[in-house]
Amino acid sequence: MKKQSNIVEYQFEASQFEWEIAEGKTIQAWGFNKQVPGPIIKARKGDTLVVRLKNSLSESTMIHWHGIRVPASMDGTGEVQKPVAPGEEFEYRFQVEDAGSFWYHSHHNETVQMERGMYGAIVVEDELDPVVDEEKIFMIDDMKLTANFEFTKPSWALPRLIEKHDGRQGDTLLINGKVDSLLHMHARQMERWRFINASSARYFKLYLGGREFKIIGSDGGLIEQPVVVREALITPGERLDIMVGPFKEGEIIPIDSLSYSRSTFLRPKKETFASVKVLEAKPSVANIPPFLRVIEPLAPQEAAINRKVKFSVGPSLKNGMNFLINNGLHVLDEPVKVGELQVWEIDNVSLMDHPFHLHGFFFQVLEINGKAPAYKAWKDTINLTPRTKVKIAWMPDNRPGKWMYHCHILEHHAAGMMASFEVIDAATPYVTSRSSCHSH
Numbered sequence: 001m002k003k004q005s006n007i008v009e010y011q012f013e014a015s016q017f018e019w020e021i022a023e024g025k026t027i028q029a030w031g032f033n034k035q036v037p038g039p040i041i042k043a044r045k046g047d048t049l050v051v052r053l054k055n056s057l058s059e060s061t062m063i064h065w066h067g068i069r070v071p072a073s074m075d076g077t078g079e080v081q082k083p084v085a086p087g088e089e090f091e092y093r094f095q096v097e098d099a100g101s102f103w104y105h106s107h108h109n110e111t112v113q114m115e116r117g118m119y120g121a122i123v124v125e126d127e128l129d130p131v132v133d134e135e136k137i138f139m140i141d142d143m144k145l146t147a148n149f150e151f152t153k154p155s156w157a158l159p160r161l162i163e164k165h166d167g168r169q170g171d172t173l174l175i176n177g178k179v180d181s182l183l184h185m186h187a188r189q190m191e192r193w194r195f196i197n198a199s200s201a202r203y204f205k206l207y208l209g210g211r212e213f214k215i216i217g218s219d220g221g222l223i224e225q226p227v228v229v230r231e232a233l234i235t236p237g238e239r240l241d242i243m244v245g246p247f248k249e250g251e252i253i254p255i256d257s258l259s260y261s262r263s264t265f266l267r268p269k270k271e272t273f274a275s276v277k278v279l280e281a282k283p284s285v286a287n288i289p290p291f292l293r294v295i296e297p298l299a300p301q302e303a304a305i306n307r308k309v310k311f312s313v314g315p316s317l318k319n320g321m322n323f324l325i326n327n328g329l330h331v332l333d334e335p336v337k338v339g340e341l342q343v344w345e346i347d348n349v350s351l352m353d354h355p356f357h358l359h360g361f362f363f364q365v366l367e368i369n370g371k372a373p374a375y376k377a378w379k380d381t382i383n384l385t386p387r388t389k390v391k392i393a394w395m396p397d398n399r400p401g402k403w404m405y406h407c408h409i410l411e412h413h414a415a416g417m418m419a420s421f422e423v424i425d426a427a428t429p430y431v432t433s434r435s436s437c438h439s440h
C-alpha cells in the first residue's frame with residue numbers, strides 16, 4: 001500500500017549545448033537542461049518523483065536512477081524500456097523510499113553520453129538527517145579533451161587498447177562540471193558534503209590536505225555511526241557523505257584525490273579537483289549525533305552462499321581483451337525469487353580493480369576476503385580489488401522484472417562485463433510489511 005505522497009516534478013530536455021568548463025574554455029556537452037551536471041533533483045523520503053524526458057539529441061537515450069529502488073519498468077535500461085528516440089518523450093515516475101545521495105545518468109551509449117555530461121545528483125532528505133550548517137554536492141568527473149576542448153577517441157591501436165583496459169581517464173578534472181572551482185564555507189561551521197563519482201573510470205581517493213573528516217553516509221543513506229578518517233576511496237558509481245569542519249578563517253581546503261593504483265597503464269598520481277576557502281566565522285547549529293541510525297543485518301557473516309559471480313579479464317583475438325562475467329560477455333544470469341535472501345560471492349580473479357554495481361536493490365557487504373567490512377552500510381556499488389572475494393547479502397523485495405549488475409567502469413561494462421537477470425514472483429505470494437529494508 002502506498003501512502004499518499006507529495007509529487008515532485010521535473011521537465012528534462014536532453015540536448016547538445018556549449019558548456020563552459022572554465023573561463024574561455026567551452027566544450028560541446030551533452031546533458032539535461034543545458035547544464036553539466038543536469039539539474040539537482042531534490043525530494044523528501046516518500047515523495048513521488050516525476051521526470052518527463054524530452055530527447056532533443058541526435059541519438060536515442062534513457063535515464064537510469066542509480067541507487068533508487070524504482071520499479072523494474074523505471075530502471076532506465078534496455079532490458080525494460082525502448083530507448084527514447086530523438087524527438088520522443090518518456091515519463092519516469094516512481095516513489096523515492098530512501099533518504100540519501102543518489103544520481104541519475106544516461107544508460108545508453110554510456111561511454112559517449114556520460115563522458116559528455118549526461119548525469120546529475122539526486123538528494124533525498126529525511127527528518128532524521130543530522131542538522132548541519134550547510135550542504136554541498138561534489139559531482140566528480142574527468143574528461144579527455146584535445147587542446148581545443150574537443151572530445152576525443154583514440155584512433156590507433158595502442159591508445160585504444162589502453163582506454164579499453166583502463167577505462168577512459170582524462171586530464172580535465174571536474175567538480176560539478178567546472179575545472180578548479182573555488183567554493184566557500186564559514187569558519188566555526190560544519191557542513192555535509194555529498195560526493196558522487198560520475199566519472200567513467202577514475203578512482204577518487206578523497207583527501208582534504210590531511211584534515212580529518214567524518215563519514216556519515218554511503219550509497220544507501222546514513223551509516224550507523226560517524227567514522228573519522230583522513231582519506232576515503234570513492235570508486236565510479238559510489239557515493240560518500242561526509243561532515244567537515246569546523247575550520248579556521250583563511251584556510252584553503254583542497255579537494256584532492258590521492259594516487260590509487262588499480263593496475264592501469266596510466267600512472268596514478270595525486271591531483272586537486274577543487275578548493276574550499278574558509279571565510280569569516282558564523283555561528284553553528286550543526287549537531288551530529290553519535291548514533292545516526294540502526295542498520296539491521298540482513299544475514300550473518302557466515303551465511304551460506306547461493307550464487308557465485310566471477311569477474312575476469314582475458315585475451316581476445318577479436319577484441320584485444322575480454323571483460324567477462326562467469327566466463328561470458330553480456331551474460332544472462334539465473335532468476336531470483338521475490339522474498340528469497342540472496343547471498344552472493346563476487347570473485348574478482350583478474351589483476352585489476354572493478355566496481356560491482358547492482359541495479360535497483362541495496363546490499364550489505366558481509367565479508368571482504370573473509371573479513372567483515374569496517375562498518376555496516378547499505379551499498380549498491382562495491383569495489384573489488386584484484387584477486388578479491390566479496391560476499392554480499394540482498395533481499396529481492398516485491399519488484400519483479402528485469403534487472404542487471406555490471407562493472408561501473410563504463411568501458412568494461414560496454415565490453416561485456418555485465419549480466420541481466422530476472423526477479424520473479426515466488427510460487428506462494430510474498431507479503432511485504434512495506435519495504436523490507438531501510439526503515440529507520
Ligand SMILES: [Cu+2]
Nearest residue numbers: 354407409412
Ligand atoms: Cu571493470
